[in-house]
Amino acid sequence: MKLKALSLIIIFGFFCTLANATTATDAAKSIQLAEDLWDKTKSAGHEWNTIKPLVAQAKQALESKDFATAIELSNKASQQAELALIQAEHEKTNWLNNLPK
Amino acid sequence: MNLLSKALITLLLISLTSVSYAxxxxxxxxxxxxxxxxxxxxxxxxxxxxxxxxxxxxxxxxxxxxxxxPYEDDLEEGETLFNTPFTNGKSYASCFENDGENIRQHYPKFDSKRNMVVTLELAINECRTNNDEEPLPYKKGDIAKISAYMASTSEGSEINIATxxxxxxxxxxxxxxxxxxxxxxxxxxxxxxxxxxxxxxxxxxxxxxxxxxxxxxxxxxxxxxxxxxxxxxxxxxxxxxxxxxxxxxxxxxxxxxxxxxxxxxxxxxxxxxxxxx
The missing domain is CATH 1.10.760.10 (Cytochrome c-like domain)
Incomplete structure (x- = not known):
């Protein structure tokens, strides 16, 4: 009985570590994706100043091992970068609508 | 495509061209x-x-x-900085036409040799580096004071950027x-x-x-x-x-x-x- 309980604890601990490691990797990947998209907005000349603090906060959360927050913040950064890229694409032609008439 | 469609497309193209290529x-x-x-x-x-x-x-x-x-002190400082010689004895005046007086209205200007726009502040810093001085940080501080003094010497002159x-x-x-x-x-x-x-x-x-x-x-x-x-x-x-x-x-x-x-x-x-x- 004791042996069974000990085995269960070891197995549970193993899965917990595995889950934790996966989340850390996911958070790092999520931040990398946000950074890549952010770089694209810079190249497009349409960087928003709201992205940089989100990425910085996400990195801080990763360092503090708060992986869920890191993923949440980097996802927000990615969403904003994607919107900035849509804006950049749209403004390639839309700027002509702003000319004085 | 009939004649009417062709004519409409041509008109559309002409109108688009006239907007974007004024x-x-x-x-x-x-x-x-x-x-x-x-x-x-x-x-x-x-x-x-x-x-x-x-x-x-x-x-x-x-x-x-x-x-x-409120800018009087900074403007005076700009004049002092403008007239202070570099370590090599030369000054800002040596870098500009008309000794740097009454030239603000011609900036920014296009430098065709380098294929780029040169603003007055960029020209001020290039004057410094050409005379072995460190460039100044842009946007504020001494460069803004020097530029403000130079602008003051152009008061009343009309902006005249070459077309x-x-x-x-x-x-x-x-x-x-x-x-x-x-x-x-x-x-x-x-x-x-x-x-x-x-x-x-x-x-x-x-x-x-x-x-x-x-x-x-x-x-x-x-x-x-x-x-x-x-x-x-x-x-x-x-x-x-x-x-x-x-x-x-x-x-x-x-x-x-x-x-x-x-x-x-x-x-x-x-x-x-x-x-x-």
């Missing part, structure tokens, strides 16, 4: 006419007073403040124009949204100033900054307000924007440095 001269005429028609009681030169040309209450306060201009005609000039001009009219930042605003479409209206408690005349009075002493700032420092403020990331001082995009905006104000007198809220 000459700089045509752009300037349309730009300046927009303001003079919208505000028929304001003379063209008065647009150089910015918001104080549109809002009499604000103008009264501004004129009272100008009895003792872009070469391929390089036109490319820089068009890039600046596109920047001015493009929406940016999380709030999705262009320079034109505030300073053309909504000019004279309020954004919260502030009256939005006309873009015509913006470059005439820079560097500006802003009470908010408690110091001089160059036009590119002001670009930063606008970008931050619409939640766009400001660009580095003298970046290509900022130089091109300054080139476009200054050309749009051709014919207006230099009235800087000036003070603003």
């Amino acid at each position: 000459t700089p001269e045509q752009d300037k005429e349309t730009f300046q006419s927009f303001y003079t028609e919208r505000f028929p009681d304001i003379s063209k030169a008065e647009f150089g007073d910015g918001v104080y040309a549109l809002d009499q209450d604000a103008r009264d306060q501004w004129e009272a403040m100008n009895d003792f201009p 872009p005609t070469s391929k390089g000039e036109l490319a820089a001009y068009e890039a600046g124009k596109q920047y001015f009219y493009s929406k940016r930042g999380q709030l999705n605003f262009s320079c034109a949204n505030c300073h053309i479409q909504n000019v004279g209206r309020k954004a919260r408690s502030e009256t939005l100033s006309p873009a015509l005349g913006h470059p005439t009075h820079f560097p500006v002493y802003r009470m908010k900054w408690e110091s001089f700032g160059t036009l590119q420092r002001r670009f930063d403020s606008c970008n931050k307000q619409v939640r766009a990331e400001p660009l580095p001082g003298q970046s290509e995009a900022y130089r091109n924007l300054e080139y476009f905006m200054t050309y749009m104000s051709n014919g207006l007198p230099v009235n800087g440095p000036a003070s603003r809220k």
Whole structure:
């Protein structure tokens, strides 16, 4: 009985570590994706100043091992970068609508 | 495709071409006419007073403040810095035509050898580096003071940017124009949204100033900054307000924007440095 309980604890601990490691990797990947998209907005000349603090906060959360927050913040950064890229694409032609008439 | 369809497509193409490929001269005429028609009681030169040309209450306060201009000390310091020789004995005057006096109205200018726009602040720093001095940080501080002093020697001279005609000039001009009219930042605003479409209206408690005349009075002493700032420092403020990331001082995009905006104000007198809220 004791042996069974000990085995269960070891197995549970193993899965917990595995889950934790996966989340850390996911958070790092999520931040990398946000950074890549952010770089694209810079190249497009349409960087928003709201992205940089989100990425910085996400990195801080990763360092503090708060992986869920890191993923949440980097996802927000990615969403904003994607919107900035849509804006950049749209403004390639839309700027002509702003000319004085 | 029948004849009517062909004719319609041709007409559409002609109209699109005429919008996107107006000459700089045509752009300037349309730009300046927009303001003079919208505000028929304001003379063209008065647009150089910015918001104080549109809002009499604000103008009264501004004129009272100008009895003792807040920038006097910084302007004097700018003159001292301008006249202080470099370590090699030369001075800023040696780098500019007319010894650097009364030249503000010709900047920014296009350097065809380097195929780029050169602003006055860039020229000041190039003068320093050509004389083995360290460049100054852009946007504020000593460079703004020196530029403000140089602007003061041009007071009353009309902005006179050569009309872009070469391929390089036109490319820089068009890039600046596109920047001015493009929406940016999380709030999705262009320079034109505030300073053309909504000019004279309020954004919260502030009256939005006309873009015509913006470059005439820079560097500006802003009470908010408690110091001089160059036009590119002001670009930063606008970008931050619409939640766009400001660009580095003298970046290509900022130089091109300054080139476009200054050309749009051709014919207006230099009235800087000036003070603003």
